[in-house]
Amino acid sequence: MVGAALSLAGRDLRLALRQRSDAGTVVLFFVLVASLFPLAIGPAPNVLLRIAPGVIWVTALLAVLLSLERLFLADFEDGSLELLTLAPTPLSLLVLAKCLAHWLTTGLPVILAAPVIAVLYGLEADAFAPLIGAMLLGSPSLSLIGAIGAALTLGARRGGVLVPLLVLPLYVPVLIFGVLAVDAALAGLPARPHLLLLGALLLAALPLAPIAAAAALRQAVE
Numbered sequence: 001m002v003g004a005a006l007s008l009a010g011r012d013l014r015l016a017l018r019q020r021s022d023a024g025t026v027v028l029f030f031v032l033v034a035s036l037f038p039l040a041i042g043p044a045p046n047v048l049l050r051i052a053p054g055v056i057w058v059t060a061l062l063a064v065l066l067s068l069e070r071l072f073l074a075d076f077e078d079g080s081l082e083l084l085t086l087a088p089t090p091l092s093l094l095v096l097a098k099c100l101a102h103w104l105t106t107g108l109p110v111i112l113a114a115p116v117i118a119v120l121y122g123l124e125a126d127a128f129a130p131l132i133g134a135m136l137l138g139s140p141s142l143s144l145i146g147a148i149g150a151a152l153t154l155g156a157r158r159g160g161v162l163v164p165l166l167v168l169p170l171y172v173p174v175l176i177f178g179v180l181a182v183d184a185a186l187a188g189l190p191a192r193p194h195l196l197l198l199g200a201l202l203l204a205a206l207p208l209a210p211i212a213a214a215a216a217l218r219q220a221v222e
Contacts, residue, residue, distance in 0.1 A: 004089040005097035012101035015074075027109045030063040034117045045122050052121035053131070053182035057175050059117075060110045060135065064142045067106050068163050071098060071150040072217065085221050092210040095151075095217070099143045099210065107139035127182050130191035134181040137198035138174045144202075144209035145170045151216035174201055 037055050041047055075081040084094050114135055118128060149167035181194035 002093075004087065005093045008084075008094055009097040009101045012098055013104060016101065016105040026063045026066055026106050027113050029066060030059050030110050030113055031117065033062065034059045035120065038120070048121045049123065049186070052118065052123050053127075053179045053186075055121070056114055056117050056131065056182075057135075057138075057178045060114065060139065061142060061171055061175060063110050064106055064139070064146060065164050065167070067102065068146040068150045068167070069153075071102055071147060072154050073150075076154050076220065081217065082221050085218055091214040091217060095147055095210040095213045096144075096206070099140075099147050102147075103140050103143040107135075107143055111135045111139060123182075124186060127185040130181045130185040130195070133195055134178045134191070134198055137195060137202055138178045141174050141198070141202050141205045142171060144205040145174075147213040148209055148216065151213040151220065154217065154220040174198065177201070 034055055037051065038048055041051070072081060075084065085091055087094070111132065114131060115128060118131060123131070146163070146167050148170075149163040152166060153162040177194045177197045181191040181198070184191045184194060
């Protein structure tokens with residue numbers, strides 16, 4: 001069963017590599033939107049430093065939202081989703097594999113680009129480790145929670161509009177604790193409590209989100 005799930009994740013990764021523009025669009029969106037804030041607010045270092053954690057996390061969240069609609073759409077349109085629902089491998093495990101591929105092609109590139117934005121905003125070096133740690137713990141939760149919204153809106157008209165409406169409220173805890181982890185580091189306080197809470201959210205999303213998304217996918221196929 002695990003082998004089938006890994007094969008599915010590998011297939012999605014190969015398809016993403018053939019369409020590199022999708023991953024490039026996510027990273028480009030992240031960098032461009034984050035770069036607009038200094039132009040609008042001004043170059044005051046204190047102001048930029050204060051808003052840096054929030055800007056990085058909000059733009060990362062919006063960048064991940066760009067690709068959520070396509071998470072299951074291709075499989076739904078070519079009929080392979082029906083085969084996945086009939087496969088002996090649990091559908092929730094296959095959903096988890098697709099979330100892994102989604103995170104590797106969207107969340108991970110955004111994490112790699114985050115230090116560039118941090119330097120742009122003058123973020124102190126002591127905050128880099130909490131920033132990367134928080135994004136490593138929080139961004140997989142964005143993909144997992146987003147899978148629920150993508151599955152619920154599959155086949156619906158204007159699904160791309162509905163997905164943000166469904167998942168944004170669920171993203172709020174990840175956003176809050178991710179920002180607080182960086183703010184704590186900037187204030188000289190330990191970021192560990194906030195990182196632990198992000199880890200707890202991830203541990204909760206790992207089993208629950210695939211099950212919920214799998215149920216929604218079965219409903220969409222039926």
